[in-house]
Each structure stands twice: as C-alpha cells, then as structure tokens.
Amino acid sequence: MRALAAKLAAQMKKLRIQLFWAYLLLFTLFLAVxxxxxxxxxxxxxxxxxxxxxxxxxxxxxxxxxxxxxxxxxxxxxxxxxxxxxxxxxxxxxxxxxxxxxxxxxxxxxxxxxxxxxxxxxxxxxxxxxxxxxxxxxxxxxxxxxxxxxxxxxxxxxxxxxxxxxxxxxxxxxxxxxxxxxxxxxxxxxxxxxxxxxxxxxxxxxxxxxxxxxxxxxxxxxxxxxxxxxxxxxxxxxxxxxxxxxxxxxxxxxxxxxxxxxxxxxxxxxxxxxxxxxxxxxxxxxxxxxxxxxxxxxxxxxxxxxGGAALAGLAAALAVALYMSARISRPLTELSDAMDAFGSRNFAELSANTGTWEIDHLRESFNHMAVEIFHLMDAVQERERQKRVLEMNFLRAQINPHFLYNMLFSIRCTVEIGKNRQAAQMITAFTDLLKSTLMVKKAAVPLEDEFESARKYLVVQKLRYGDKVHFELDLGPGTGRCQVPPLILQPLVENAIFHGLEAKPSADMVVVASALEGRELVLTVTDDGAGMDAETLARVRAKCRSTDLGDGSSIGLANVHNRIRLNYGAGYGVQLDSEPDIGTTVTIRMPAVWEKGEESDESADC
The missing domain is CATH 3.30.450.20 (PAS domain)
Incomplete structure (x- = not known):
C-alpha cells in the first residue's frame, strides 16, 4: 500500500506540473494573439x-x-x-x-x-x-x-x-x-x-x-x-x-x-x-x-x-495555473473514492492508473447518484399529485351534498305552497342539471358548459321564485372554450339568490359574466341584493380563505376559492366585494387555459 501511495503521489506531482505549464502556455498564447x-x-x-x-x-x-x-x-x-x-x-x-x-x-x-x-x-x-x-x-x-x-x-x-x-x-x-x-x-x-x-x-x-x-x-x-x-x-x-x-x-x-x-x-x-x-x-x-x-x-x-488586463492576467495565470493544477490532481483520487463509496456504499481499492480512470469513474458515480435522486423526485411528485387529487375530490364531494340539499329544499317549498306544476318542472330541470354537473368526472370543462349549467340552475330557481329572479349570462368574446374546474359558478349563483335576493324584497337580478384580461380569465357573479356591511364582509372573506368551514356558512365561496388555489396557485382565487342595500359582486380570477390547439382560435375572437 505504501508503494502504491508513493507511486500515486509521484504521478499526481507530475500531473500538477504539466497542468501548470499547460495553463500558463495557453494563456500566454491567447494574450499574444x-x-x-x-x-x-x-x-x-x-x-x-x-x-x-x-x-x-x-x-x-x-x-x-x-x-x-x-x-x-x-x-x-x-x-x-x-x-x-x-x-x-x-x-x-x-x-x-x-x-x-x-x-x-x-x-x-x-x-x-x-x-x-x-x-x-x-x-x-x-x-x-x-x-x-x-x-x-x-x-x-x-x-x-x-x-x-x-x-x-x-x-x-x-x-x-x-x-x-x-x-x-x-x-x-x-x-x-x-x-x-x-x-x-x-x-x-x-x-x-x-x-x-x-x-x-x-x-x-x-x-x-x-x-x-x-x-x-x-x-x-x-x-x-x-x-x-x-x-x-x-x-x-x-x-x-x-x-x-x-x-x-x-x-x-x-x-x-x-x-x-x-x-x-x-x-x-x-x-x-x-x-x-x-x-x-x-x-x-x-x-x-x-x-x-x-x-x-x-x-x-x-x-x-x-495592457492592464494583460498584466493582471499574467499574475492571475500563474495563480490559476498553480491553483487548478493542485485542485485537479490532489483531490482527484479522494473525490473518486468518496463518490464510489457514496454510490455503491462499498469502499474500493485505489487505482494505480492516471486520472483518466478516476474521472470516468467520477462521472459514472455521479450518473448513478443522479438516477437515484431522479427516482426519489418522481416518487415525491407522484405522492404530491395523488394528494392533490384526493383534496380536489374531497372538495367536489363536499359541495355536492350542499348543492343537493338546497335544490331539494327549493322543490319541497314549491310543493308545500301548492305549486305542483312548477314543482314537476323543477324536478325535470333538476334531473337535467344533475346529468350535466354532478356526473362530470373531468378535472376541467369548457366555460361555455359551465355557463349552461349555471343557466339551468337559474331556470330551476326562477320556476320557484317566479318574477323574483331575473338573470343575465354574458359569455365574453374568446372565453367560451377556456377550461375551468366544474361547478365553480353554481355555488356563487346559489349564494347570490339565497343570501342576496331573498334578503331584499326589491332585488331580482343576477348577472354572470366572463372576460379575458391579458392572459387571465375573470368571472363575475353580481346581484342587486341586500349586500353586507363592512364587519360581515370581513368575516365572510376570512371564512372564504379558511380551510375550516365552521358551521357551514359560505361553504360555496370557500370551496371554489380552495379549488382554484389548488389548481393554479396561491396568486388566484375568489375576491368578494359588497355594499349594504346595493348588492354583492364575487370575482374569480384564474389563468386563461385552453385545450391543446384551441388557444389561437379563441385569441382571434378577443
């Protein structure tokens, strides 16, 4: 072992000298040219x-x-x-x-x-x-x-x-x-x-x-x-x-x-x-x-x-030549052993050859370690993906019972007041609505389909409330084929009716609109209902951004907000604005996303 170590030391010293003169000659030649x-x-x-x-x-x-x-x-x-x-x-x-x-x-x-x-x-x-x-x-x-x-x-x-x-x-x-x-x-x-x-x-x-x-x-x-x-x-x-x-x-x-x-x-x-x-x-x-x-x-x-750079470069060349020759030759064997141990968890005997084998082995060890790290990263990413899917499924499952309860409650109220014909129409419309919303298994749907679902829901509510509910749907240019999470408009429309129009006798209008602002899609649901004072608005905003839904109030807002953040990041979500006796506006902001091959067509409409 001592003889091997002595031979290796001699080879490293020779390599260090060769590297020194090679760096110095190369720099001098470059300077002369x-x-x-x-x-x-x-x-x-x-x-x-x-x-x-x-x-x-x-x-x-x-x-x-x-x-x-x-x-x-x-x-x-x-x-x-x-x-x-x-x-x-x-x-x-x-x-x-x-x-x-x-x-x-x-x-x-x-x-x-x-x-x-x-x-x-x-x-x-x-x-x-x-x-x-x-x-x-x-x-x-x-x-x-x-x-x-x-x-x-x-x-x-x-x-x-x-x-x-x-x-x-x-x-x-x-x-x-x-x-x-x-x-x-x-x-x-x-x-x-x-x-x-x-x-x-x-x-x-x-x-x-x-x-x-x-x-x-x-x-x-x-x-x-x-x-x-x-x-x-x-x-x-x-x-x-x-x-x-x-x-x-x-x-x-x-x-x-x-x-x-x-x-x-x-x-x-x-x-x-x-x-x-x-x-x-x-x-x-x-x-x-x-x-x-x-x-x-x-x-x-x-x-x-x-000229100044030449003088400084000459001094730097001497220093760099000494430093690089020592840096490459001295730690080469140590690094090779260390990486070999790290890759295979088994210390091998040092090679008596020059640095060629050591450099190749260093590359192989690094590639092995990189492959292992990539496998670990893939596993972590897969776990994170599954976790997000579970969270999204939970949020969708959370909103379904809430939606079903409110719809059935509306039908029941219609039956109790003796409007059996309207109740039958509501059941028919409700059945059609179930087919187009709750049965959707896709992670995203075209915005025009989501607008159609919101329209069907508003038709059901108009059968119940009659002239108490009027609505407008304004699908902005270029937004129809934008992909959005399913069932994000219906909870907001539902809140506009139950918490806005019902609380104000003279209110009767809900407006749903969409527009493109640069590379972002903006959706708004506006009502002319009772609105909220500053204290109530602050409390609802806090609940909207909280994962703890408490007593269940504002579940629709929180659910939509959390689903958007899970899909697109913390920079997007729901914004709530309201004034007492004037009304409430809920704004959804998210990236404008189209299915592959559709973006150019939609952009031309803008």
Missing part, C-alpha cells in the same frame, strides 16, 4: 480613415480650384472690358464717370452669374496719374499702395510677365472699410501697360472665407485643415493669425511626408494623423491634422484596458 489582432485592427482602421480623409481633401481641392479658376476668369473678363473701353487713356475728370457706371453695370451682370456658384468678388483698377476704379468699397488707393502684399504682387508681375494672372498672399483688408470690420482676402492681379511704359494694375479680390467654408464641415474634434501655396504661404486657415505667413517649408514637407499621402506624426507631444493633398492645377496643398485620440479614442482605451 489578442495583442497581434489589436495591432492589426489599429493598422487597418488607420488605413481606411487615412484613405477616406485623402478623398475628402481631394474634394476640397477640386472646389478650391473652382474658386481660383473663377478669380482668373473674372480677371480676364474685366481686363477685356477695361481694354475695350480704353481705361488706360481715360484722364481723371474726363469721362471717368461714364466708364465707372459702365463697369458697375458689367459687374452686376458678372455677379449674377458667379453668385450661382457662390463666388463673391470685388474689383479694383489702379494706375498712377490715371483712371482708378473700385466696385463700391471706397478704397483708399494711397493706403493700398503701402500694403506689403500689394508691392510684392507688383514685383512678381514685373518679374514674371509670362504669367498674366498671379495670386497674392492672403491679407487683411485694411484699406477698404467694410461692415463688421476688416476681412481676409486674396487677390488675382494682372498688369495693363500703356504705350509710354507705365502700367495699371487690375485686382479681383476674393474672400478667404470662401475657402474656409469648403473645409469647415469636414473639421473633426480638435482637428485642423489649412491650405498653403507653392511657396509655403498660408492661403486659408481657421486660425486667422496664420494667414499670409510662410508657415511651411515646402521642400521639407514633401520630402518628409510626400504628396497625396497620410501618416501618423508626433507634434508637441501629441500624436496626429497628417494627410496632405497637392492640387496640381492650382499649386495649392490642402493639409489636415487630426489628433489620433479623436480617431482611435475607443481603441486607445481598449489598448490601455488590454
């Missing part, structure tokens, strides 16, 4: 978002190109108008009013056309010692000549005469007062030379706001979109302080990040998704910077949670 999957998902999301943002920038560039092209087109139109009207030869005070009026009319026409694509513009024409024109800004041409952007534009036009139309940097318009303060604009400019070599300058001014409106809807939380030209000057930016500044080194920008590409960069200690798109037609580059936190917020949170 989860981290790799997370990195792959992050890379895929970055690619999809980056490609999507480049497409957005491309659309912005196309619309920005429309604005720039519109500036060139307007410059050409006004150039030809000025040239055709000989604006360079018009001297101040000699025909300039007519030329100004003509240009105003032409501008109104052009504005009507270009307003359809959302292009607003202003026109300036200036020349030294000659005709000058502005489109209603009240321009200070002297202040215009001092503008740095204007002088640089003139230098560029002189240095590059092959480029007829050139664009200025974005500037703050301080030389033409406007409602709401100065605006930020950029200009399409061109020279118009005289024969003597002097020149005038035509400027078409466009608001920088036109560009900002293109990309403002695409701005995300914390992001920036800006446009710079081929020299690195900011053409449009949501931060107006940046406008007109040479913020970007174009060569460095393109060498580091390329053209029409996206990349993740670090800026001021924060990570951004940088996307750039170069529009070859305009020479403008659209740049978008979005904080990666705004894009990968959920993924970053998941990575932090995953």
């Amino acid at each position: 989860a981290l790799a999957a997370f990195a792959l998902v992050r890379q895929l999301v970055t690619g999809q978002i980056g490609a999507g943002r480049l497409d957005v920038l491309r659309q912005i560039a196309e619309r920005a190109s429309t604005i720039k092209t519109s500036g060139i087109t307007l410059s050409n139109l006004y150039f030809y108008e000025l040239e055709e009207q000989g604006a360079l030869e018009v001297e101040p005070g000699a025909g300039e009013d007519a030329l100004t009026a003509y240009l105003d009319r032409q501008k109104a026409k052009y504005d009507e056309v270009f307003s359809q694509i959302g292009i607003d513009n202003e026109v300036l024409f200036t020349q030294p010692q000659g005709f000058c024109y502005d489109s209603g800004q009240a321009v200070s041409f002297e202040a215009l000549g001092q503008q740095l952007w204007y002088r640089r534009l003139l230098q560029s036009l002189i240095a590059n005469p092959e480029e007829e139309v050139q664009f200025s940097r974005t500037f703050r318009n301080d030389f033409a007062p406007a409602p709401g303060g100065a605006r930020y604009q950029f200009a399409a400019g061109r020279r118009m030379e005289k024969a003597d070599g002097s020149a005038g300058v035509l400027l078409v001014l466009l608001d920088e706001q036109l560009l900002e409106e293109l990309y403002a809807p695409a701005l995300g939380e914390g992001g920036e979109i800006y446009i710079y030209d081929q020299d690195g000057f900011i053409v449009s930016h949501s931060n107006k302080k940046m406008l007109g500044k040479q913020f970007v080194n174009v060569d460095n920008m393109r060498s580091m990040y390329g053209e029409n590409r996206y990349s993740v960069i670090q800026k001021l200690g924060q990570s951004y998704l940088l996307s750039t798109y170069l529009d070859e037609e305009t020479g403008w580059t659209i740049v978008e910077e979005i904080p990666t936190d705004a894009i990968f917020g959920v993924l970053n949170q998941a990575s932090m949670i995953l």
